[in-house]
Amino acid sequence: MRKIIVGSRQSNLALTQTNWVINELKKAGVENEFEVKKIVTKGDKILDVTLSKVGGKGLFVKEIEKALYDKEIDFAVHSMKDMPAALPEGLIISAIPVREDHRDALISKNQVPLRELPEGAVVGTSSLRRAAQILAERPDLEIKWIRGNIETRIRKLQEEDYDAIILAVSGLKRVGLNEDLITEYLEPDVCVPAVGQGALAIESREDDQELNDILAKINDAYTVKTVTAERTYLNLLEGGCQIPIGGFAHLENEDVVLNALVGTPDGKTILKEVVRGTDPVQVGKEAAEKLLRLGAKDIIERVKEELDQ
Numbered sequence: 001m002r003k004i005i006v007g008s009r010q011s012n013l014a015l016t017q018t019n020w021v022i023n024e025l026k027k028a029g030v031e032n033e034f035e036v037k038k039i040v041t042k043g044d045k046i047l048d049v050t051l052s053k054v055g056g057k058g059l060f061v062k063e064i065e066k067a068l069y070d071k072e073i074d075f076a077v078h079s080m081k082d083m084p085a086a087l088p089e090g091l092i093i094s095a096i097p098v099r100e101d102h103r104d105a106l107i108s109k110n111q112v113p114l115r116e117l118p119e120g121a122v123v124g125t126s127s128l129r130r131a132a133q134i135l136a137e138r139p140d141l142e143i144k145w146i147r148g149n150i151e152t153r154i155r156k157l158q159e160e161d162y163d164a165i166i167l168a169v170s171g172l173k174r175v176g177l178n179e180d181l182i183t184e185y186l187e188p189d190v191c192v193p194a195v196g197q198g199a200l201a202i203e204s205r206e207d208d209q210e211l212n213d214i215l216a217k218i219n220d221a222y223t224v225k226t227v228t229a230e231r232t233y234l235n236l237l238e239g240g241c242q243i244p245i246g247g248f249a250h251l252e253n254e255d256v257v258l259n260a261l262v263g264t265p266d267g268k269t270i271l272k273e274v275v276r277g278t279d280p281v282q283v284g285k286e287a288a289e290k291l292l293r294l295g296a297k298d299i300i301e302r303v304k305e306e307l308d309q
């Protein structure tokens with residue numbers, strides 16, 4: 001039986017996600033041997049610049065994709081929300097396992113929730129999406145960029161002058177941090193998560209049918225359907241850049257219900273739509289069309305120009 005080589009970034013989060021997937025495959029009855037091969041990406045080497053300024057999503061996946069092409073590895077596990085809209089020729093998302101918690105969380109000093117933070121309190125995030133939604137709720141707060149992995153950000157909250165930070169619940173759980181650290185779970189009506197947040201994408205070569213059949217064993221129909229709606233919507237709005245866009249879908253009976261949001265980084269303009277339907281692609285398209293009609297294009301173009309400066 002073929003040994004399967006799995007590529008992973010070397011961060012704690014990436015390795016945990018990779019090992020989680022391998023374990024899910026084993027639980028699904030896969031008996032192949034697995035080897036994890038660590039790969040250093042450009043995104044891992046850049047620590048002090050706003051991620052959106054240095055090139056956004058592609059940063060973490062390029063080197064991994066080269067290793068896939070060169071057949072140094074057979075598959076790789078990515079955070080779905082870090083996946084670019086379109087994959088390069090010959091590579092596919094071959095499976096999407098069951099999603100972890102989709103929500104963002106506020107972690108504050110002294111466990112003070114968002115509504116009760118003192119006026120002018122400093123909130124750390126490097127996500128324009130989170131900044132926009134936090135400022136829409138609390139225009140008096142100050143957003144301060146924060147970089148580094150999950151553990152580093154939590155250390156910075158303790159050691160630097162942040163009053164609170166925002167992180168994805170999924171990442172926090174995956175790296176094994178105690179959920180008691182969380183002050184407040186931000187539900188999608190307060191903070192619409194990033195498209196694909198909490199979900200993983202397994203990337204492999206399109207022509208590796210034998211492996212893709214194995215990976216399909218941990219495909220989760222619910223997650224595939226909801227992430228398809230979210231990514232269809234995102235792909236129709238975005239041009240590969242990091243902008244304040246949120247999208248989260250859930251199922252109600254047979255219906256996909258998509259919460260879609262585009263905002264200005266200062267939170268002064270927030271466009272929101274809820275679209276439902278049975279076909280996830282149709283729901284995604286409709287959400288994009290509705291937001292474009294509300295003026296999403298202007299906001300996206302303006303943010304891109306500012307990022308380019």
Ligand SMILES: NCc1[nH]cc(CCC(=O)O)c1CC(=O)O
Pocket residue numbers: 079080081082150166167168170171196197198199
């Ligand atoms: N932006 C970085 C990033 N990419 C994936 C996750 C974990 C969340 C996930 O699984 O979607 C995180 C950390 C965060 O957003 O707090």
